[in-house]
Amino acid sequence: MPNHLQDTVELNNGVQMPWFGLGVWQVKEGDEVLSSVKAAIRNGYRSIDTAAAYKNEEGVGQAIREALEENGLKREDLFITTKVWNSDQGYESTLQAIDTSLSKLGLDYVDLYLIHWPVKGKYKDTWKAMEKLYQDGKAKAIGVCNFHVHHLEDLLADASVTPAVNQIELHPYLSQKEIRDFCDSKGIVVEAWSPLAQGKAPQDEKLKAIGEKYGKTAAQVVLRWDLQHRIITIPKSVHEERIISNADIFNFELSPEDMAAIDALNLNERTGPDPDNFNF
Numbered sequence: 001m002p003n004h005l006q007d008t009v010e011l012n013n014g015v016q017m018p019w020f021g022l023g024v025w026q027v028k029e030g031d032e033v034l035s036s037v038k039a040a041i042r043n044g045y046r047s048i049d050t051a052a053a054y055k056n057e058e059g060v061g062q063a064i065r066e067a068l069e070e071n072g073l074k075r076e077d078l079f080i081t082t083k084v085w086n087s088d089q090g091y092e093s094t095l096q097a098i099d100t101s102l103s104k105l106g107l108d109y110v111d112l113y114l115i116h117w118p119v120k121g122k123y124k125d126t127w128k129a130m131e132k133l134y135q136d137g138k139a140k141a142i143g144v145c146n147f148h149v150h151h152l153e154d155l156l157a158d159a160s161v162t163p164a165v166n167q168i169e170l171h172p173y174l175s176q177k178e179i180r181d182f183c184d185s186k187g188i189v190v191e192a193w194s195p196l197a198q199g200k201a202p203q204d205e206k207l208k209a210i211g212e213k214y215g216k217t218a219a220q221v222v223l224r225w226d227l228q229h230r231i232i233t234i235p236k237s238v239h240e241e242r243i244i245s246n247a248d249i250f251n252f253e254l255s256p257e258d259m260a261a262i263d264a265l266n267l268n269e270r271t272g273p274d275p276d277n278f279n280f
Contacts, residue, residue, distance in 0.1 A: 002227050005044045005247050009232065011164040012187040015141045017112065018079050019227055020247060021047025023193065023234035029056040032238055037063035039240040041071060041078070045247065049167075049234045050105075051083035051116060052097060057104035065106060080105065081112040083145060084130075086280060089115070089122040094129035098138050113139035114167055118151040118275055124158060131161045143167065145193070146275040149182045156186065165189050169272050170231060171197040172207070172222060172265040180231070191232035196222055198271045210261065214252045217245065224249045225262045 002009075008016035022040040027033045033056040037048055041063070050060045064078060082105065088097035098113060113133065115126050123144075130142040143165030147155070156162065166183050170176045170192035183190050196202055196219055207218035214221070219235070223246060226233035235246045254262070273280075 001253075002250065004250055006046050009189055009230070011141050011189055012162055013141055013164055015111065015164065017141070017165070017189070017232065018045075018047035019232055020223075020249075021045060021049055021079070021081075021232070021234040022243065023049045023236040024056055024060060025051070025054055025193070025236055027054070027056055027236065027238055029059045033059035034063045034066075035240075036238045036243065038067045038070070039243050041067035041073070043240070043244050043247065045243070046077060047079040047081070047234070049081040051085065051114075052088065052101055053083070053085040053116060057082060057101055061105035061107065075107070079111040080107065081114065082110050083114040083116040084126060086117050086119045086122075089119045089126040091125045091129045094126045095133060098133050102138065109138050109140060111140045112165060113142050114165065115144045115147075117146050117278060117280075118144070118148075123151070124155060127155055127159055131159070134161060141165070143188070147179075148275055149179055151275070152182065152186070152188070162186060163188050165191050165232070167191040167193055169194050169270055170226075171195050171201055171271075172204070172225070172262050173197055173200070173267045173269040174271075175263060175266040177266075180229070189232060190230075191234065192226055193234065194271055195226055195233045195235050200271070204265070206261070206265065210254070210258050213258070214254075216249070216252060219246060220249050221254065221258075221262070224252065224254055225259060228254055228259060 002019040082101045084097045134142045141164040143163040145167040202219040211221045
């Protein structure tokens with residue numbers, strides 16, 4: 001059980017990944033992403049999650065460079081994730097895509113490189129490229145996003161490297177138990193995107209009531225629920241006080257009863273697209 005913001009989980013290849021990080025989806029390139037990433041690192045975050053599709057890799061890279069200098073940190077103190085976008089999937093284009101991302105980020109390697117969505121007919125060729133760039137050291141670990149069990153089974157049938165991570169939409173209204181159990185059986189760590197259901201969870205009266213018992217917000221309760229289920233979580237915020245608040249979850253533990261009550265909120269309800277039905 002993680003007890004500190006910088007606690008890590010060991011991935012299936014031995015790489016240590018922080019349980020908690022900052023997501024920068026929908027964070028604008030320029031000052032907004034610069035200030036939020038720097039605020040996160042200044043306040044103890046060590047994991048930053050971006051993607052080619054977010055169009056803010058350059059700002060993330062600048063923030064990293066400035067934050068390393070300002071906080072007396074080294075590159076290896078941080079864990080940086082980015083993702084190959086759908087239009088870049090395929091073997092050669094994936095190899096080019098990571099070079100573009102590394103150039104924008106100003107980095108020699110990323111700690112984790114992910115396939116953003118399971119593009120039909122392409123993700124297996126993409127994975128072959130991921131295995132190569134992993135062997136070449138351009139990514140310390142490789143994984144996938146938004147893969148259902150059937151996508152993973154299909155991928156694993158030919159893969160020589162098992163994905164280290166599956167990043168999926170996951171929150172109390174979409175608890176993804178089947179995928180979590182399958183990933184667990186294969187040594188794949190699950191990571192939650194949109195852990196607060198795009199702002200819905202913090203307004204939930206049941207979650208607020210649970211939070212009152214612990215002197216915590218509904219958002220903090222949900223993020224703690226993630227960790228107690230051994231799910232990596234990467235809430236997004238552009239406000240320093242919220243960035244600090246989101247991470248203030250290491251000084252309490254939800255009871256088994258409260259964990260079960262949050263589990264019971266599941267509706268199999270998505271805020272984003274279904275990975276079996278998307279066209280972008």
